[in-house]
Amino acid sequence: MSYTTNEIMTVAAARRLPDGSVCFVGIGLPSTAANLARLTHAPDVTLIYESGPIGARPDVLPLSIGDGELAETADTVVPTPEIFRYWLQGGRVDVGFLGTAQIDRFANLNTTVIGPYDKPKVRLPGAGGAPEIASNAREVLIIVKQTARSFVAKLDFVTSAGHLDGGDVRARLKLPGKGPVAVITDLCIMEPDPVTRELTVVSLHEGITREQVTAATGWPVRFADSLGTTPAPTDHELQVLRALQQRTALAHGTAGGGGGD
């Protein structure tokens, strides 16, 4: 089956979510990918949303982070402070799944402002749960569309820590989690270099060239020596994803996703 770049991005991100893990899910692309994982290879994943549902199994994608569908299908719904205190800070989240407005070469994230903080050109929604997801989850997956505007040489504002200035700075600052382990875009998959922690393209989606990735990245992007090709979505993955999005469109009049954190 043929597929879009959005589809391979979502499928490639979903594949990174281990079955049996506890996943803290942001709304939008992360929620789509996490639910695709749950409906394919990871039936025993526990999806947590910051509004309170634990173990949500939505039949259609939520449009907001607090849709009733999440509450109705969850193992339990706890107050929001418990999610952040007992679950995220409590060290019980294996994977934090984040989107972002801007990202730099060390996978630091900006969701706060474009331009100076006190006189912003664009005021973005803000931090939401991201700073503590980024620091406390055992590992972080980032899913974001790749453009030179979003993959920038220098962030206007670091909302959430990736690997900061690179190297072992997270360990030195005693951040509890490993930080970003992969950035999945509509063009490629990047992983931090094991030593420098600079994002490195490890896999190109089928039909995508190095030049396209370079053009969509605001810094001189590095490619792995053993650069691979992202395995194409299987028919099953595509069928499940499309059925999910179709159910969502029927329920909401939209394919789900969008903003909200």
Add this chain to the structure above:
Amino acid sequence: MSYTTNEIMTVAAARRLPDGSVCFVGIGLPSTAANLARLTHAPDVTLIYESGPIGARPDVLPLSIGDGELAETADTVVPTPEIFRYWLQGGRVDVGFLGTAQIDRFANLNTTVIGPYDKPKVRLPGAGGAPEIASNAREVLIIVKQTARSFVAKLDFVTSAGHLDGGDVRARLKLPGKGPVAVITDLCIMEPDPVTRELTVVSLHEGITREQVTAATGWPVRFADSLGTTPAPTDHELQVLRALQQRTALAHGTAGGGGGD
């Protein structure tokens, strides 16, 4: 109707609980008095037990602080941390109703040890909720049988602060609540002097002499100039109290009360 010294103690304590107030109730005598108040002049009192029930209206007295009867008759049952954090520390408790093993002239309480802490003669159960009830409730009522062994010149251990060394020391230490406003015993009612905060007998129960109170107090106890006589329990009060204790005996095979804090 004739009555016992225990009965007038309970009735006199119950009368001090204002209708409409929020009362944090210890088990035993405080619970008996608080429920008598609720069943007589204070139908709108909100009784809180540290195990979690808020607005409990038990038909029989609880034998333990966490009887099912409390949960079944309450407006809501919250986790114990919420009782201490959001209610007591939150400043939402009007009256703390305490018992004690020992008390001194400034209404400080000892429920920890008789003898030295590290080599106690008698190891008592300990603090329970009392230290923070004593400091955080807007005011504190103490109900305790009066003997020279329990009303002592010097406590072996200050578990919970009354008026400490007297005077305005509570205000200087910035304790949130006013501290003990009355001590109700089987012999009399004592209140702290407005200036020195030393406990002063303001009312003798009918038939009790100054000499009896003096003999049952381990310090040279002071009597108010305008020493009154505690109004006798009304027939209604006695009937309600006895019916409550009879229901309790039928349910538990005991009259309720006993230890537990």
Add this chain to the structure above:
Amino acid sequence: MTEFVTLREAVAGLIHDGDCVAMEGFTHLIPSAAGHEVIRQGRKDLYLVRMTPDLIYDQLIGSGCVSRLRFSWGGNPGVGSLHRLRDAVERGWPGPLALEEHSHADMANAYVAGAANLPFSVLRGYQGSDLPRHNTNIRFIRCPFTDEELAVSPAIRPDVTVIHAQKADRRGNVLLWGILGVQKEAAMAAKRVIVTVEEIVDSLDAPPNACILPRVVVNAVCLQPGGAFPSYAHGYYARDNRYYIAWDDIARDRETFKALMQKHVHNTADFNEFRRVLAESAGAAA
């Protein structure tokens, strides 16, 4: 103890110019009717607090009721930007808006600290983030036992918290269920509490350990069915996703926004009338 009053009376009596006001509801049970009533009564200089300022705060900000905002995520959930919030921050219209920006984890902790009458909250957070550089109320302390560094911020203690709930009983106890967000903590942290409800019943018939606000913490209960529109009330009505999408166009333009607020809020007596006017517009458009 609880008074049963109209929303107009509750806002008039309990929310004053300059107050610190938290209207909470995490996507679910957002107190929209109360937000309208605050605008209708022309409150000024409010210090608003909310984890996720969305449409009602966009409306309050655009209407000039707000001088200061403590928050952690300000957007139109599922749609995108809050244009009135952005206009205030980016261009100072209709007036300057001071921001106190935190993360969700911090805000949730700060409500808990407020409910517990503590002056500050403690969290493992903000490591590597620029937020503490721009908010002097995010500080760091060391654990007296382990010497670990932890973030602290001031507890949230609103003058007034406003929430919407499913039910109240006639004594004033309030029951909510489904997505609970931080409503209970926000209410317990406040000096005064207003609750709008879908219905008032003889008995809550609540299951064991349900989320109940006892009447002694509730100052006013206002019957306002549909009062969370366009958000939802679990068990009563669904979220109106189209309204959230439509808001994007309305809020984008100052004049469109002002005209709509005039028609839907200032020219209506209450939320019920707003709903009627809205339904008529929709009918006319169809």
Add this chain to the structure above:
Amino acid sequence: MTEFVTLREAVAGLIHDGDCVAMEGFTHLIPSAAGHEVIRQGRKDLYLVRMTPDLIYDQLIGSGCVSRLRFSWGGNPGVGSLHRLRDAVERGWPGPLALEEHSHADMANAYVAGAANLPFSVLRGYQGSDLPRHNTNIRFIRCPFTDEELAVSPAIRPDVTVIHAQKADRRGNVLLWGILGVQKEAAMAAKRVIVTVEEIVDSLDAPPNACILPRVVVNAVCLQPGGAFPSYAHGYYARDNRYYIAWDDIARDRETFKALMQKHVHNTADFNEFRRVLAESAGAAA
């Protein structure tokens, strides 16, 4: 993920000599069967934590399993003293017992801090009390915003928390209701969690926002009907007040206590057999 095992297997696999163990249950749902099994397996040098050590901790202390106790109220609720606890503290029998004594408010806060993975908890407490003089783990700090003095103590982070609950589903989610005490916080604060339950069901059929421990925090579920005896399980059986009263006589004398533990615990294979032996004794006595 949750394993469904016998209590014997759970204790053998998850509780080790020297562990910090919290068995919680505030009068309600006390994990008595688990306490017996720890004694039966002869664990040593345990660091026990519990707000209200009562009969099960009296038994564990008297059986020589415990070297250290963190607590806030140690008594036989509704009856009086714990004689085995007193004997250990007053006369060092069967061995010395180190006490770390706090107040209820502090213990509850310290469990919350543990569940939240914070190293310490903060409270308004202990003003004027002698407890901080005898417990160097009660300290004071100043608020970085208001300069108020507040008490702090180390978070409780048990190696193992053991609770009793009404139900588990076949996936391992656990439901409890009624008086909740600090069980949820104690479980969330622990490295490992054992839950004994009255029954295992296909579906919890839990009401919204019920107190549920999700399976990912539960290591072992053990079916043990009646496992909270002589405390109670709301909806299943009542408290056996006579047993609490009888315990006062049993525990008062070392030999009586030892003989009873031999007969009821060491000579029985499990809690079901203990209940049978106990019923026979009662029958014989009647």
